Amino acid sequence: MADLVPGAVRVDRLRRRMITVQIIGAxxxxxxxxxxxxxxxxxxxxWIKLFYLITLATSWNLLAGFAGMVSVGQQAYIGLGxxxxxxxxxxxxxxxxxxxxxxVVIGAVAFGLSFIAFRLRGGYFAIGTWVIAEAVRQIVxxxxxLGAGRGRGIEDYTADPVLRNLFTYWLALGIxxxxxxxxxxxxxxxxxxxxxxxxxxxxxxxxxxxxVTRAKRIVFVLAAVMAALAGSVxxxxxxxxxxxxxxxxxxxxxxxxxxxxxxxxxTLEGPIIGAVVYYVMDLYFSQMGLWYxxxxxxxxxxxxxxxxxxxxxxxxxxxxxxxxxxxHRVVALxxxxxxxxxxxxxxxxxxxxxxxxxxxxxxxx
Amino acid sequence: MPGTVxxxxxxxxxxxxxxxxxxxxxxxxxDLSVPTGQALGxxxxxxxxxxxxxxxxxxxxxxxxxxVRFAGRDVTGLRADARARAGMGRTFxxxxxxxxxxVFENALAGATAGAGLHGRAAxxxxxxxxxxADMLDVANxxxxxxxxLGRKRLELARALATDPRLLxxxxxxxxxxxxxxxxxxxxxxxxxxxxxxxxxxxxxxRALLAVVERLVCLASGVIVADGEPDAVMRSxxxxxxYLGGGL
Numbered sequence: 001m002a003d004l005v006p007g008a009v010r011v012d013r014l015r016r017r018m019i020t021v022q023i024i025g026a027x028x029x030x031x032x033x034x035x036x037x038x039x040x041x042x043x044x045x046x047w048i049k050l051f052y053l054i055t056l057a058t059s060w061n062l063l064a065g066f067a068g069m070v071s072v073g074q075q076a077y078i079g080l081g082x083x084x085x086x087x088x089x090x091x092x093x094x095x096x097x098x099x100x101x102x103x104v105v106i107g108a109v110a111f112g113l114s115f116i117a118f119r120l121r122g123g124y125f126a127i128g129t130w131v132i133a134e135a136v137r138q139i140v141x142x143x144x145x146l147g148a149g150r151g152r153g154i155e156d157y158t159a160d161p162v163l164r165n166l167f168t169y170w171l172a173l174g175i176x177x178x179x180x181x182x183x184x185x186x187x188x189x190x191x192x193x194x195x196x197x198x199x200x201x202x203x204x205x206x207x208x209x210x211x212v213t214r215a216k217r218i219v220f221v222l223a224a225v226m227a228a229l230a231g232s233v234x235x236x237x238x239x240x241x242x243x244x245x246x247x248x249x250x251x252x253x254x255x256x257x258x259x260x261x262x263x264x265x266x267t268l269e270g271p272i273i274g275a276v277v278y279y280v281m282d283l284y285f286s287q288m289g290l291w292y293x294x295x296x297x298x299x300x301x302x303x304x305x306x307x308x309x310x311x312x313x314x315x316x317x318x319x320x321x322x323x324x325x326x327x328h329r330v331v332a333l334x335x336x337x338x339x340x341x342x343x344x345x346x347x348x349x350x351x352x353x354x355x356x357x358x359x360x361x362x363x364x365x
Numbered sequence: 366m367p368g369t370v371x372x373x374x375x376x377x378x379x380x381x382x383x384x385x386x387x388x389x390x391x392x393x394x395x396d397l398s399v400p401t402g403q404a405l406g407x408x409x410x411x412x413x414x415x416x417x418x419x420x421x422x423x424x425x426x427x428x429x430x431x432x433v434r435f436a437g438r439d440v441t442g443l444r445a446d447a448r449a450r451a452g453m454g455r456t457f458x459x460x461x462x463x464x465x466x467x468v469f470e471n472a473l474a475g476a477t478a479g480a481g482l483h484g485r486a487a488x489x490x491x492x493x494x495x496x497x498a499d500m501l502d503v504a505n506x507x508x509x510x511x512x513x514l515g516r517k518r519l520e521l522a523r524a525l526a527t528d529p530r531l532l533x534x535x536x537x538x539x540x541x542x543x544x545x546x547x548x549x550x551x552x553x554x555x556x557x558x559x560x561x562x563x564x565x566x567x568x569x570x571r572a573l574l575a576v577v578e579r580l581v582c583l584a585s586g587v588i589v590a591d592g593e594p595d596a597v598m599r600s601x602x603x604x605x606x607y608l609g610g611g612l
Binding site: 003010205207211329 | 423469478487
């Protein structure tokens with residue numbers, strides 16, 4: 001590390017890396033968007049699941065990994081997102097627009113619920129969110145028009161199954177992209193540092209002026225909207241809800257925790273990796289029945305014991321790599337090159353300033 | 366009005382503030398008026414309520430009774446974050462670093478949230494605070510990896526980054542070596558010279574007396590002595606508090 005001299009430093013946010021990420025990201029998104037023209041619907045419909053899993057993992061990571069709110073009640077918003085499709089579909093909107101409109105309404109619901117949930121802290125918050133999710137489920141199944149306790153299908157849907165799959169695929173991809181980009185820019189903004197300060201020490205965060213309640217509420221609502229969108233994708237893919245207890249199942253929370261912990265909590269890359277791991281496991285081992293859950297559990301135990309930072313956290317610590325840069329790094333300002341400093345033979349006594357120049361070049365982008 | 370330095374305009378006014386936890390009264394009717402620009406020291410035995418007084422002033426704890434006025438405004442009902450944005454910086458006796466953030470990002474939290482700065486201005490303010498607290502060389506270290514001394518300095522850096530008008534220091538010199546303590550005293554002195562009003566709780570009286578122009582002794586939740594530092598240290602009340610004899 002270079003010597004940091006007062007007045008000769010700047011803050012590096014890896015802007016060049018961001019530009020690279022944006023270009024490559026745009027390319028990947030474009031390729032994924034065109035994938036249905038190349039692959040069979042049976043393949044791309046599998047990917048829909050991967051997309052909503054990453055969305056869910058990212059949303060939970062934002063909530064727990066960055067803002068310190070460990071919720072086990074995100075299934076409330078997944079379920080509401082699914083049922084929201086019915087509500088607005090019945091009102092005459094097409095299912096895809098219904099999903100988007102519903103997510104906005106559910107954001108407002110989450111805003112209201114945050115006033116209840118935020119009265120609790122830590123473990124009590126976790127249990128409280130679970131209780132809220134159960135209460136939401138109990139309320140939803142009171143409505144006969146929503147299939148009561150039996151679940152229901154989407155009434156007015158795209159008739160052609162190929163087009164249906166195509167639209168759902170694009171919606172799921174769009175939701176995923178919006179979630180990732182939204183999270184990246186949120187965490188790079190002032191809000192990013194504020195949220196992480198709350199996670200690390202709420203009392204100190206307040207003492208430096210962070211409006212803790214407001215910041216938490218923003219993230220709580222955002223995570224709910226993301227979960228709702230994922231829920232509506234699940235509903236669209238299954239052409240309805242099989243049963244309320246499935247879509248409001250607490251196992252969604254368990255899987256979100258699993259994906260985030262396996263991949264690496266508190267990083268944007270981690271949940272993506274965790275979701276891929278879970279997706280692959282699910283693809284190949286879910287026929288094993290009960291043993292599948294045993295294997296998942298064992299994997300979670302092994303990772304938390306031996307890789308407590310998760311797969312990505314471990315990679316990042318070892319190789320100092322970042323795909324989505326959200327941190328800040330203070331680096332020495334490059335000095336105009338001095339003729340004697342550029343000579344290849346090591347000077348008898350290198351001044352800290354020339355050291356600084358050399359190291360800056362290597363830490364750049 | 367005790368104390369000699371200050372513009373005469375009152376920056377902080379604590380008016381019969383009390384704080385109790387259930388049946389335990391930690392503070393009973395504390396009155397304290399601090400003019401702009403003054404450096405005020407607070408001494409007192411353990412459990413006298415010094416840290417609680419700071420917490421009530423900066424809003425970390427709610428007062429059970431009484432009012433706190435800051436810059437002519439009643440802030441009793443405001444939360445700590447609003448008071449920080451209004452210009453109160455505070456360090457904690459037991460450091461509370463944002464462990465997963467770097468030292469720079471810790472300061473940046475103060476510069477963005479507390480001082481309300483954006484972008485370059487916030488970066489510059491955070492860097493400036495690190496320089497003042499002599500922490501620039503560890504700017505990229507995760508705060509959780511700092512040793513105790515570093516954590517204490519970080520408390521100062523973070524509070525400074527909020528660009529405070531009133532700086533509340535809670536035993537910031539405890540546990541430092543003599544040389545470290547001297548450099549800390551220099552830092553606080555230069556802040557004071559720059560017009561920052563300071564309230565400093567400290568057991569290291571030598572450091573305290575090198576800076577403050579007014580000293581208050583707190584014991585069992587009440588102010589027992591208040592005035593010119595040497596006079597307060599020599600007063601019978603302070604002797605009684607520290608050497609026994611009770612009140």
